[in-house]
Amino acid sequence: MKLLWLVAAAGGAGLATGLAPPGALFLGIDLSTQSCTAVVVDGRLDVVHRHSVNFDERFPEYGTESGYHAGDEGTATSPVAMWLDGLDCVLDELPESLLQQVDAISFSGQQHGAVYWSSEAARLLKGPQKGEDIEFVESELTTKHRMKSVRGLRGGLRERLVPGAFALADAPIWADASTQEQCDALEDALGGPDEVAKRTGSRAYARFTANQMAAVAYRDQEAWARTAEVSLVSAFGPSVLCGHVTPVDASDSTGTNVGMLHDRKWGTRCTEAYGAMPGVGGAEEFRKRLGAAPVAPGTEVGRVAPWVCRRFGFRGSGRTISQPPPSVFVGAGDNPSTAAGLGLAAPGDVALSLGTSDTFMAVSREASPRLEGHVFASCTQPGEFLALLCYANGGPSRERIKRDLLGPKASWDEFGRALKRAPPGNGGILGLELANAEITPVISRTGRFFVDQGDRVLRLGDGQADPSSIACRAVVEGRFLSMRGRGAALGVDASEGRVLAAGGAAKSPEIVQVAADVLGAPVYAADVPDAAALGAAFRAAHGAAGAGASFDAFLSSHGAGASSLDVVARPRHAELYTPDVVARYLRLEDDVARGKWG
Known part of the structure; x- marks a missing residue:
């Protein structure tokens, strides 16, 4: 540096x-x-x-x-x-x-x-x-x-x-x-x-x-x-x-x-x-x-x-x-200090934590709070905001699809290969897997909810050539479609910045490629240990530097933050994930939340 x-x-x-x-x-x-x-x-x-x-x-x-x-x-x-x-x-x-x-x-x-x-x-x-x-x-x-x-x-x-x-x-x-x-x-x-x-x-x-x-x-x-x-x-x-x-x-x-x-x-x-x-x-x-x-x-x-x-x-x-x-x-x-430690500082930047729960944090100049998620003031830049969404169904739902569709002994490498077999966009098939009750949006039930390209109920195994690949891709695409749509409602356009991915699922090249495609932005590996304490140290150094430098410029000038991370995926099929596709997925989640399903 x-x-x-x-x-x-x-x-x-x-x-x-x-x-x-x-x-x-x-x-x-x-x-x-x-x-x-x-x-x-x-x-x-x-x-x-x-x-x-x-x-x-x-x-x-x-x-x-x-x-x-x-x-x-x-x-x-x-x-x-x-x-x-x-x-x-x-x-x-x-x-x-x-x-x-x-x-x-x-x-x-x-x-x-x-x-x-x-x-x-x-x-x-x-x-x-x-x-x-x-x-x-x-x-x-x-x-x-x-x-x-x-x-x-x-x-x-x-x-x-x-x-x-x-x-x-x-x-x-x-x-x-x-x-x-x-x-x-x-x-x-x-x-x-x-x-x-x-x-x-x-x-x-x-x-x-x-x-x-x-x-x-x-x-x-x-x-x-x-x-x-x-x-x-x-x-x-x-x-x-x-x-x-x-x-x-x-x-x-x-x-x-x-x-x-x-x-x-x-x-x-x-x-x-x-x-x-x-x-x-x-x-x-x-x-x-x-x-x-x-x-x-x-x-x-x-x-x-x-x-x-x-x-x-x-x-x-x-x-x-x-x-x-x-x-x-x-x-x-x-949470804001973790964002600082990851180098999440420029408007449009997004941090994904893909673990037991899935978390979406993003920097924005605009704030549009909703009933779902949170918008906080920025801890690094006056006048900016940090939007946050948290999903209870992260790892447990991916694990259940892996176990039920690929077998109890299937590895995460096998999950990635299955996901890759299905084409980007999944032929219009969307899926929501709920191993637990969900908090974004609030859904009290559990279950498996899939629709075809015409938004008709789809039962996995009813005539599909490779139901396991369809299911793997559907739940992964669905998570990022939800983040994109609900993040946009909070004032975030992820395509304007960088996506910093951490957590166990972020180690999968297939999953981070889907994130890049759906969110329309390059994905950086951001598995930073002790990110909250590191963010506090960065903020102390920035404060001691005095007025004049934005936090993002300060980190960049030292070769720290997002500028020091490696790109692990770039968008290849962003054109497939149109606003209509995002709206279809949010409708699926909302229908399940309102009890309109089955």
Whole structure:
């Protein structure tokens, strides 16, 4: 990669290039559901170190499964103390020689989850003050995971902040499905799900933060009364390092049902609706717990606090005390940060994750939220958007077709060969395979649904010469036809950009060729490890570079992001997949969703 640093050109007439600060490193940290992961990149954006701690494995005393506790009636929470132990452990185990060179830091955090700060948080986050230093330094070291003496201050983040800094010991997270009552109340107050989607980027979802906040107020009024402010997970990490509660970025605010998609502020109508819900206490009580207004991508929210520098050995302590501590740039949710790590930055760019579930993410200059999918503000470029679709039937449906049509011992290579035997376009035959209930669109039933070129019901095996090849191609083409059509409804034209493909199915040359043909764009191999943490590191480096360079230009100038990936498929038969074919497939999905089938 080129060793370049982008700065604003004099008078704003373009970009100038210069050398990165000698030895500068940039740290990205991802606080996900199951782990805490750190990725360090250098001035060329090459990864120089990565380290991860799995919560279940490292901290069995918390009793989590996949990083959280599943409770009654759909609740899902994670211990905040466990997140602090994970962050403490990851930072403590990074080489001090690297930490001394870190110039800037940013975070990725699981979307929708939130931490509920108490009124004591402001004091405790500042670290030990005069008169309490000795007590804190000599406090008993209780963190069970630490097997060696610590550097800097004795005692970890948990010992400093738990329990006093938190109104809730267990944070509600994205897996929570217990707030449908609050979702219904929001949609009723605003005039329906379409109006909520138009304002916030998504219809009311049970896992979204504001619905969880209203549920906490109703179910646990003592905890609500103790809550001074609520931070999304992406702002929780920066708050701990900076020593004060930091604002959320605009992209993550649009995953709350109270952050506005277009003006990127906390919404007055939504705040009023939540304020009227039982236990909340009015709009003002709800609004003050949201904290500061969301900030733009690349905003510096502070520097690492002196006590944190001493604790971990960051610059600004010890022999580098004369140098300023690292800058901390605003965090982002894990989906937008993953997009940043993959280099998904230019409008029209699409990322596909083809695994157990199939996910479609795309950058757009336009936003047209619908009842299906989500539109978030971009975490890398003000004024742009990130559209997201998630399908429950990814790998399981392809697996079922492989097993039923090719045999229980058939390999994925055989699946690819069968797909290739059927001609592109599949002679007009379309198919939808549902091994599980679907979420895009919402379909509660399972089954196999195929139609011929005249949209008549087709039973596989009734006279077709090679039903297995027809079925393999139909389910693969169908997935990308759905993504193209439903993505277009959200404002995305994939043919304008690049398709970055990751996940198990993306290793199939036959499947990625279908993706290129249906979406009408070249497909790049993008199986990037720790993409969310890498995206945070890239955003930290971009923030430190200063104003003047778009995120996409910044990555390209360093040979990073999509520009560094290999093309694995180019469109060969895009002309076969016309808007009429896309419309036919969406009609098939919608007919099944409405129960019009069989």
